[in-house]
Amino acid sequence: MLIDLVFEKILLSALISLxxxxxxxxxxxEWQRSxxxxxxxxxxxxxxxxxxxxxxxxxIAPIWxxxxxxxxxxxxxTIDNFYIGxxxxxxxxxxxxxxxxxxxxxxxxxxxxxxxxxxxGQEYNIPLAFRVNCLNQLVAPLFYAPWILLGIExxxxxxxxxxxxxxxxxxHTELIGESKLIDFIFNSPANHRVHHSQKHxxxxxxxxxxxxRLFGTYEPxxxxxxxxxxNRESDESFVGIYTDLWKNNK
Numbered sequence: 474m475l476i477d478l479v480f481e482k483i484l485l486s487a488l489i490s491l492x493x494x495x496x497x498x499x500x501x502x503e504w505q506r507s508x509x510x511x512x513x514x515x516x517x518x519x520x521x522x523x524x525x526x527x528x529x530x531x532x533i534a535p536i537w538x539x540x541x542x543x544x545x546x547x548x549x550x551t552i553d554n555f556y557i558g559x560x561x562x563x564x565x566x567x568x569x570x571x572x573x574x575x576x577x578x579x580x581x582x583x584x585x586x587x588x589x590x591x592x593x594g595q596e597y598n599i600p601l602a603f604r605v606n607c608l609n610q611l612v613a614p615l616f617y618a619p620w621i622l623l624g625i626e627x628x629x630x631x632x633x634x635x636x637x638x639x640x641x642x643x644x645h646t647e648l649i650g651e652s653k654l655i656d657f658i659f660n661s662p663a664n665h666r667v668h669h670s671q672k673h674x675x676x677x678x679x680x681x682x683x684x685x686r687l688f689g690t691y692e693p694x695x696x697x698x699x700x701x702x703x704n705r706e707s708d709e710s711f712v713g714i715y716t717d718l719w720k721n722n723k
Contacts, residue, residue, distance in 0.1 A: 484559070485632040489639045496642030500599035503648065518708045519600040522590070522607065529607040537614045541627035550624040558629070563680070565620045566633040570679030573616040575690065578673060583612065589718040592673055593708070595701035597666060602645040606715065637679040641665075651694045658682060663694035670698040 552558040577588030587606035594601040617634055621627055644665040651663040660678045668676040675692035678685050685691035705717055 485636050489636050492639045492643055496599060499643055499646045499648060503598055515596050515708050516600040518711055518714060519594055519604040521711045522605055523603050525607045526605060529610055533610050541621055541630060544618060544621045545627050548622055548624050552624040562625050562629050562633040566617060566637050567679045567681055568684060569616040570637045571677050571684040573613050574677040585718045590714045592702050593714045595707055597647050597669055597700050599645050602642045640680050656694055666698055667692050667695055669700050671701060671703045
């Protein structure tokens, strides 16, 4: 059991690293395509969320870890099979991501509190992936906690959460076009561009698209998309990505 847990963490860490590397590679490619021009204000505003997210992560992650560990004593089931445990963890975390993501759009308080910040960018590029409100960390883990009661190990749950989260990085690019097979199964740049259009009412999935298809929120890739939040002017300040949403009824 201990060997399985270690191997699971190594495998998930490798997957996380893979998508981090893919994100960095695409960012460098975008930079090269822009002929190395300086970061404009839009990109700098996106990147400005990294420091507060990092600080809050180191402050609050231990608290969530303790909570998950405490909750595990009430688990009603023990998963002994490595493959079933890993498959179940990925499936359930992907479902939780869909639920939390959709809630972040459809519950106005959550939209204004944190999730809307990610959609304020009017350019679709890798820096946009980092435009995440740190307050997300106060809410999102609650959507994953119930699976500990089904026997998912807390450390594996956290590792799987991170995998689903870091998978999102490479999606934020226009360098990758459509692919019928990939777009049908997975959340892809083409699918995610639709999500970032000003309608932002479709394609909430994390890694897979079957939740959107199952719950009727899937919309196939399109062209001539307009990104950002409707009725909002372009980025004017580093604070506006947090405050403008409270002024806007959208």
